Structures are given as structure tokens and as C-alpha cells.
């Protein structure tokens with residue numbers, strides 16, 4: 213792991229120290245003791261009111277000690293909190309948050325609420341999600357006008373849903389509950405059954421999407437049977453003596469028929485491994501049988517396909533947006549201070565004036581920058597491909613051609629603008 217950036221080390225040490233020394237269990241115990249003392253005394257007095265003066269007198273000393281212990285045990289919590297607060301202030305002392313001048317979200321509070329609710333649902337935090345939705349419904353957020361949305365109104369049906377309290381999370385919750393059940397079986401129980409059943413029921417849709425999920429799952433099942441881990445219910449019922457490679461062979465004969473067309477080579481390799489069953493790790497097929505990440509890989513594939521079929525991305529959009537935002541923040545702060553110094557203004561409203569170096573997994577849409585105008589293409593100014601294969605933005609095409617035959621700026625070919633084709637990215 214890369215060392216944490218400057219100053220973060222101290223912060224992490226404080227968190228560690230805090231977790232170790234300042235936990236609340238001692239204080240909670242103290243309070244429980246005090247409550248026990250009081251309830252015992254009350255029961256005694258209730259049973260025999262005559263004993264009240266004596267019981268109360270006897271209670272005084274232990275009760276005082278018990279409260280003192282509670283005071284003493286909570287001290288490290290306060291001091292830990294204080295130290296952590298100081299470390300936080302020290303680390304972030306000259307890091308103000310950007311001003312709200314370019315606020316794009318205040319006009320869409322329902323969008324934020326929905327993103328939070330969806331995030332909780334897809335993380336499997338169903339009860340938290342349902343409390344959140346109830347509370348959001350009881351206090352519908354108020355949309356504030358912003359620069360880009362001066363007249364906020366509820367344009368999308370789901371924005372209305374969450375604002376008017378009709379956002380129905382039950383269906384989604386049911387679906388995610390199924391996803392978590394299958395993931396639990398995969399990761400914790402090493403049981404491929406429910407995932408294979410799910411994939412098989414959607415075989416056609418998955419194949420149409422070019423997904424290999426069903427085969428990946430069945431291949432892992434084959435490998436498990438081959439190595440003697442995991443069971444294949446039917447075979448055991450049929451014949452208790454079948455195990456290892458033989459069980460895998462029976463499984464393949466029964467299940468791999470439908471994979472022959474698409475995965476002939478892969479199936480051949482798995483069958484080839486049977487010939488080396490005495491020493492597979494040393495065989496050319498060894499890598500199939502010693503893949504430590506195989507379970508996590510199928511779990512990830514499954515999550516991706518499951519979410520796609522629900523029309524959702526595999527990763528939580530809220531998580532992605534927050535992470536990308538955290539990466540972008542230092543760049544935006546720097547930009548802001550430069551703009552203040554040079555008294556320049558941020559003129560492009562829908563585009564950031566600086567490039568934010570996001571990791572490749574955060575690149576979702578290919579962009580096209582016209583080589584003539586150096587402008588990024590938009591829906592109004594799409595990339596156009598001329599018959600020679602070169603691509604420029606529509607506005608550049610119109611400007612260069614003036615509606616008549618013209619020479620491509622990048623090669624000798626000539627063409628008419630009406631022969632250029634719109635390129636979809």
C-alpha cells in the first residue's frame with residue numbers, strides 16, 4: 213500500500229489510538245451498574261417499605277462510587293475526541309471548502325435524496341434506507357434556484373415520487389435482497405447453486421448482452437468438483453462413490469452441452485485437464501485450478517449483470533460521484549484561488565475549465581475534440597465523418613465547406629458536406 217500523503221499519517225494514528233483506548237464499553241458498564249444498584253434498592257423497598265431508610269442509607273456510598281467510576285471512564289473519550297479534533301484542524305487548516313458560487317445541486321435536492329436512498333438499497337442497508345425514505349418523505353426538500361437551473365421544478369417522475377412521498381422502494385428492496393442472498397451464498401458459503409439458477413433463468417438476455425456469466429459460474433463449479441471441494445447434489449444422490457475428477461466429468465456431460473457452441477475451446481481445455489487429473493497444478497491447465505480470486509471474480513460479474521438487468525450501473529453512482537468529487541476538490545480549490553488572483557471568471561457553465569486526472573475506471577464516456585476548432589463535441593455540434601474517414605465537428609464542417617464540395621483539412625480527398633456521417637460515441 214502506498215504511504216498516506218503528508219499529514220494523513222498523524223490523523224490515522226489518532227484514529228487508531230482513539231479506537232484502542234477510548235471505547236465506550238467501560239462507561240456503558242458503569243451506567244448499567246448504577247442502574248442495577250437503583251433497581252435492586254427499589255425492589256427491596258417495594259417488597260418491604262419498612263426497610264426504606266436503611267436501604268437508602270446503604271445505597272449512598274456504592275452509588276457515589278459507581279457514578280465516580282462513570283466520570284473517570286469517560287475521560288479518555290473526551291481527551292481522545294479533543295486530540296482527534298486538533299489533528300483534523302491541523303491537517304485541514306488552510307483548506308477551505310469551495311464557495312457555493314457554482315452550486316449545481318441545490319436545485320435538485322430530490323436527486324440527492326434519491327441517490328442516497330438508492331445507495332443504501334444497493335448496499336443492502338434496507339432498514340436504514342426505509343427510515344431515510346420515510347424521513348425524506350415527511351420533510352420533502354425544498355429546491356433552491358441555481359445558476360444553471362434558475363427555475364427548479366420537478367421534471368422527472370421519480371423526483372416527484374420522492375418529493376411527494378410516493379417513491380416505492382419495496383420492489384427495489386426485494387430485488388436487492390435477492391442479489392444479496394446470492395452474493396452471500398457465493399462469497400460466504402462458496403455455493404454456486406443460486407447464482408447458476410439465476411443466470412440460467414436469464415440465459416437468453418445474458419447471451420444477448422454478450423455476458424459470459426453463466427459459463428463462468430459453471431466453469432467454477434466444474435473446478436470445485438474436480439478439486440473435490442463443493443458438491444453437486446444430484447451426483448451424490450445418484451452414487452455416493454463419485455468424487456473429484458469423475459464428478460466433474462459427470463457434471464460437464466450433463467451441463468456443458470449448451471456451452472459447446474460459444475465456448476468450444478474453453479470446454480475443450482477443461483476436458484483436457486481431466487487427462488492430467490493426477491497432477492493438475494503442473495499441467496498446462498494448472499492456472500484454471502489455482503485461481504485464488506475466482507470466487508471474487510464471479511461475484512463481481514454477477515453483481516454487474518444483476519444491476520445491468522435492473523438498468524443500474526454496477527457501482528453505486530453516489531460512491532463514484534463522491535470519490536470523483538474528492539479527487540477533483542484540490543484542483544478546483546487551486547483553480548478558484550488562481551481565478552481570484554487573476555480576476556478571471558468561470559465562463560463555461562456545463563464544463564470544468566481544468567482537466568481532472570481521474571483514474572481510468574472513472575472514464576465513462578469517450579469524448580471527441582474537433583482537430584480543427586479544438587472544441588469538445590456536443591449534441592448540437594456532433595462529430596462528423598467525411599467519406600475519407602477523417603472526423604471533424606459539424607460546425608467546422610459547415611464553416612470549411614460553406615455547403616459546397618470542399619477539401620478535407622487532413623488529406624487530399626474532396627467531398628460534399630451532405631456525404632458526411634454523424635459519429636455516435
Ligand SMILES: [Zn+2]
Nearest residue numbers: 600602620623
Ligand atoms: Zn480526409
